[in-house]
Amino acid sequence: MSKKEREILNGNSDSDFERFLESTSKLKVPSSNLGKEAVWDKLMQSIEQESTKKTKVASISPLIVRLSVAATLTAIFTIATLSYKYSTLEFVSQKGSTANIVLPDSSAIILNADSRIEYRRFGWLSDREIKLNGEAYFSVKHGNRFSVLTEFNRNIIVTGTKFNVFARGAQFEVKCFEGSVRVETPKTKSITLSKGKGINLSVKCESPQPIEVDSTSTTPKWIAGDYYFNNSPLSEVLDELSRQFNVSINFQGFKPEARNYTGFFKRKNLTQALDLVCIPMGLTYQISSDSTSIKIKK
Amino acid sequence: MTLPVGNHSKEDLAKFRSIFDLYYETIRSFAYYKTGDVDLADDIVQEVFLKLWSNLKDVKEETVKAFLYTIASNTIKNHFKHQKVVYNFQKQDQNNNTEDEADSNLQQEELNRKLQDALAEIPEKAREVFLMNRIEGLTYADIAERLGLSVKAIEKRMSEALSILRSRISYKI
Secondary structure: OOOOHHHHHOOOOHHHHHHHHHHOOOOOOOOOOOOOHHHHHHHHHHHHHHHHHHHOOOOOOOOHHHHHHHHHHHHHHHHHHHHHHHHEEEEEEEOOOOOOEOOOOOOEEEEOOOEEEEOOOOOOOOOOEEEEEEEEEEOOOOOOOEEEEEEEHHEEEEEEEEEEEEEOEEEEEEEEOEEEEEEEEOOOOOOOOOOOOOEEEOOOOOOOOOEEHHHHHHHHHHOOOOEEEEEEEEEHHHHHHHEEEEOEEEEEEEOOOHHHEEEEEEEHHHHHHHHHHHHHHEEEEEEEOOEEEEEEEO | OOOOOOOHHHHHHHHHHHHHHHHHHHHHHHHHHHHHHHHHHHEEEEEEHHHHOOOOOOOOOOOOHHHHHHHHHHHHHHHHHOOOOOOEEEEEEOOOOOOOHHHHHHHHHHHHHHHHHHHHHHHHHHHHHHHHHHHHHOOOHHHHHHHHHOHHHHHHHHHHHHHHHHHHHHHHO
């Protein structure tokens, strides 16, 4: 037993253990079944096989090999790094469903049906931009700043608030539920919305139209599944029905763009929703047997 | 002895054989500590030396030992599923043993059983260090060189193995 080992054992004399330890040094690994020379012969055989395989390959200058390996690795590394850095995260909600998303700064987003957001996977600190296509409700942590970019360069500058954005094609609406947000478009000066204020900046509107926002709630009504319309074109109402119930809607004998609807529907029940929209407008509807398409007639 | 074809010279082969002679047993033992299987140990030895052969020109004499152990570790890690290791150590022949042969056999069985139980308790890394030290009588510095570790690390592993063995053995007797 070495001095070190004694130290490890705290100098405590334990003769049984010492004897046991002594005996371990008399052990040996069981001998090879093949024997050393047989192993050597097998080794030589494998080497021979290996080298006959290798000699058939034309030899390339080792320097060129090394350089090309280095170049390839560098290229792969660069591409990987760049694609990693500039890759974007994309979240999509399908028709008939919503999605909850948490941003890297722990702000929350609820995506309404058939909507899409996108932001850079990395560099959130330096590049705080979110692209939105569709409808989303944002609940941003106090003090956090970022921008929401939508089509037609209508952008929203956010500083810790709760607000809803509806950006589908030419339509664009922002409603503020808490704090304030700034809306910028190429045409207008920047507009600041405070709590309880909303704005409609759709392309067809000549000037920004203020919208009333129910200031008793901090969330839009759609979060609870209620869709309210105030003198909205029927086409927008039907589009929303189609998104919420994941159905395609065909119409006959009337122009939905030309008629306006005031009322509401709930997301729960398709027939009920269709009744609420169609009956006041003097329309009849027919749901297909697989309930994926709806025909509306005058 | 067959001469392998290829761009290796006779000197290479002689060098290779001398390395094989020097390290065959110790690498085989190392593989045995890790696997507890003599046949597997020979397979591993072949793989290790095959790798050495294809890297013979790049391997320096000072580093060949560490090179062999590193390859052995990696080969075992990559190719063989980890199983519970069961050893079957043999006792060295001791002609000057005055004890009765039957008694001696009994003692060896008892020792082997106890050792097996105790060794199974030791984590693999500490176990192989312990066995290298006890069975091959390698110094801590030598083990450190072979495994590419510091002497401190070997001491730590050794003390871990010893304290586990101590608690097992003292308790049992």
